[in-house]
Amino acid sequence: xxxxxxxxxxxxxxxxAPPPSQLAGHLAALAQEVxxxxxxxxxxxxxxxxxxxxxxxxxxxxxSASAGREQIVAFHFAGDIVSVPAHSLHSYSLNAxxxxxxxxxxxxxxxxxxxxxxxVLTGLLQRVLTALHRCRDKAVGLGRKNxxxxxxxxxxxxxxxxxxxxxxxxxxxxxxSRRDIADSLGLTIETVSRQFxxxxxxxxxxxxxxxxxxxxxxxxLAAHAxxxxxxxx
Amino acid sequence: xxxxxxxxxxxxxxxxAPPPSQLAGHLAALAQEVxxxxxxxxxxxxxxxxxxxxxxxxxxxxxSASAGREQIVAFHFAGDIVSVPAHSLHSYSLNAxxxxxxxxxxxxxxxxxxxxxxxVLTGLLQRVLTALHRCRDKAVGLGRKNxxxxxxxxxxxxxxxxxxxxxxxxxxxxxxSRRDIADSLGLTIETVSRQFxxxxxxxxxxxxxxxxxxxxxxxxLAAHAxxxxxxxx
DNA sequence: GCGCGTCTTTGACCAGGATCAATGAACGGA
DNA sequence: TCCGTTCATTGATCCTGGTCAAAGACGCGC
Numbered sequence: 001x002x003x004x005x006x007x008x009x010x011x012x013x014x015x016x017a018p019p020p021s022q023l024a025g026h027l028a029a030l031a032q033e034v035x036x037x038x039x040x041x042x043x044x045x046x047x048x049x050x051x052x053x054x055x056x057x058x059x060x061x062x063x064s065a066s067a068g069r070e071q072i073v074a075f076h077f078a079g080d081i082v083s084v085p086a087h088s089l090h091s092y093s094l095n096a097x098x099x100x101x102x103x104x105x106x107x108x109x110x111x112x113x114x115x116x117x118x119x120v121l122t123g124l125l126q127r128v129l130t131a132l133h134r135c136r137d138k139a140v141g142l143g144r145k146n147x148x149x150x151x152x153x154x155x156x157x158x159x160x161x162x163x164x165x166x167x168x169x170x171x172x173x174x175x176x177s178r179r180d181i182a183d184s185l186g187l188t189i190e191t192v193s194r195q196f197x198x199x200x201x202x203x204x205x206x207x208x209x210x211x212x213x214x215x216x217x218x219x220x221l222a223a224h225a226x227x228x229x230x231x232x233x
Numbered sequence: 234x235x236x237x238x239x240x241x242x243x244x245x246x247x248x249x250a251p252p253p254s255q256l257a258g259h260l261a262a263l264a265q266e267v268x269x270x271x272x273x274x275x276x277x278x279x280x281x282x283x284x285x286x287x288x289x290x291x292x293x294x295x296x297s298a299s300a301g302r303e304q305i306v307a308f309h310f311a312g313d314i315v316s317v318p319a320h321s322l323h324s325y326s327l328n329a330x331x332x333x334x335x336x337x338x339x340x341x342x343x344x345x346x347x348x349x350x351x352x353v354l355t356g357l358l359q360r361v362l363t364a365l366h367r368c369r370d371k372a373v374g375l376g377r378k379n380x381x382x383x384x385x386x387x388x389x390x391x392x393x394x395x396x397x398x399x400x401x402x403x404x405x406x407x408x409x410s411r412r413d414i415a416d417s418l419g420l421t422i423e424t425v426s427r428q429f430x431x432x433x434x435x436x437x438x439x440x441x442x443x444x445x446x447x448x449x450x451x452x453x454l455a456a457h458a459x460x461x462x463x464x465x466x
Numbered sequence: 467g468c469g470c471g472t473c474t475t476t477g478a479c480c481a482g483g484a485t486c487a488a489t490g491a492a493c494g495g496a
Numbered sequence: 497t498c499c500g501t502t503c504a505t506t507g508a509t510c511c512t513g514g515t516c517a518a519a520g521a522c523g524c525g526c
Contacts, residue, residue: 049362061369063369063370063372063373064461065373065374065377065378065382065459065460065461066459066460066461067459069377069378069459070377071372071373071376071377073369073372073373074369083362083365083366085362085366085369087461088366088370089370089373089386089458089460089461090369090370090373090460090461091461107362111355111358115351115352115355116351118348118349118351118354119348121351121354121355121358122344122348122354124358125344125354125357125358125361128358128361128362128365129282129316129318129340129361131365132316132361132364132365132368133316133318133321135365135368135369135372136294136296136306136307136318136323136368137296137321137322137323138372139296139304139306139368139371139372139375140296140298140304140306140322140323141298142372142375142376142419143304143375143416143418143419144298144302144303144304144419145298145302146482146483147482147483149298153322177503177504178503178504178505179503185376186375186376186377187483187484188483188484188485189503189504189505190483190484190485190504190505190506191482191483191484192504193504193505193506194483194505194506196504196505197505197506209491209492209493210491210492210493210503210504225322226298226299226300226302227298227299227322227323228297228298228299228320228322228323228324379512379513380512380513410473410474411473411474411475412473420513420514421513421514421515422473422474422475423474423475423476423513423514423515424512424513424514425474426474426475426476427475427476427513429474429475430475430476442521442522442523443473443474443521443522443523
């Protein structure tokens with residue numbers, strides 16, 4: 001599969017229609033195509049703003065504060081677009097959770113390339129807005145939720161993105177480790193593990209191996225996620 | 234001053250040139266113009282995604298988790314654009330920190346209006362990206378920094394946005410209360426107050442009344458903000 | 467200029483989650 | 497299949513920041 005073909009799902013998703021092949025070619029020329037193995041980090045040029053398209057696999061965007069403390073800012077799955085800023089306050093890196101296939105674009109050149117296509121530009125804006133809204137929800141969790149609520153939020157959020165519904169239950173295969181979950185939720189691995197144990201004994205979920213989780217009571221879990229209850233219109 | 238005139242600085246900032254008057258008129262027709270007094274909240278329609286332009290004044294974007302816990306997701310000042318999503322996980326409101334003048338746009342109609350102008354669309358994308366990157370930096374602070382680092386980050390960040398440099402010092406007039414600062418940093422007012430006291434006695438800053446702060450040692454403060462030290466290229 | 471209400475500061479104590487430590491389970495390679 | 501390493505779990509203890517409480521400062525309206 002060549003770069004242009006890899007790009008097609010991206011362009012289709014962005015503008016909601018088959019893309020003009022000329023644009024696809026133009027973008028393909030800008031892209032750096034990379035395959036990263038599990039645990040590896042994407043070869044990012046941190047002097048410029050970038051967009052990264054996750055063609056296959058999944059990644060974590062990791063920010064480092066001083067003293068080696070790490071905060072995972074977001075997880076991404078196939079089809080997602082990640083905006084990676086040039087280094088400023090914190091140092092960012094993009095790491096693969098499993099064998100992953102990426103296309104890396106310099107932001108300014110990508111802007112220029114798609115400037116003539118409002119549909120694509122609007123689609124990209126929409127993706128960035130979604131990322132912003134997710135990031136805000138994460139900030140609420142980090143600032144104002146306790147350990148149990150954070151883990152519940154995480155599980156409910158992952159269920160929405162990569163879960164498979166089976167009757168009233170949802171099964172999940174988490175590509176990230178307990179450490180990744182902890183680094184995403186602003187907790188330690190021990191605390192995350194304790195929360196999993198409590199939820200297991202409460203009958204809310206069952207685990208099988210490291211990665212496989214079955215949410216037995218998704219609604220209960222969601223209720224404990226500390227989300228505001230939506231008032232009916 | 235009419236709506237179109239209020240819009241001009243926005244459009245100029247977005248596309249880096251005097252705007253086509255036709256577009257300004259079109260956008261002005263979409264905008265709901267509102268003046269909100271100190272402490273008041275903007276009359277937002279939470280059923281649709283919105284953009285809000287802060288023409289004058291300053292605001293806080295507040296998210297409510299359940300149990301009345303509030304997290305301030307961002308502060309905004311004159312010239313900023315805020316994206317406010319329709320309610321989902323958390324309930325958002327936009328509150329004025331001082332008498333404030335706003336223009337409220339429905340996001341979808343704004344998209345349609347500026348679709349024909351790539352420069353404006355790209356400018357808007359740039360603003361949203363800046364908001365995303367700020368939000369990520371905030372997430373790092375909320376997830377992985379202690380109280381002292383959070384307050385130091387806050388002060389350094391505000392100094393960049395609304396500070397006045399005087400010699401090696403920076404003076405600030407904070408429009409937000411200690412409670413706002415606490416709700417922004419995921420702390421309590423008591424903890425914020427204690428951090429201010431410590432920094433005062435360390436000689437890092439001086440306060441005068443509620444709002445006026447003089448950073449005596451901005452560099453020391455920045456060093457304690459827990460940001461990663463930039464390695465030289 | 468005065469007085470009251472609100473916001474801030476300070477103190478004492480408490481608790482949730484971090485840290486330190488050790489055991490146990492999973493996975494991958496030989 | 498077995499073994500070794502890594503990852504997850506559980507337990508004991510500590511500490512940062514939250515909670516409760518009270519006094520003090522600020523600023524607004526009269």
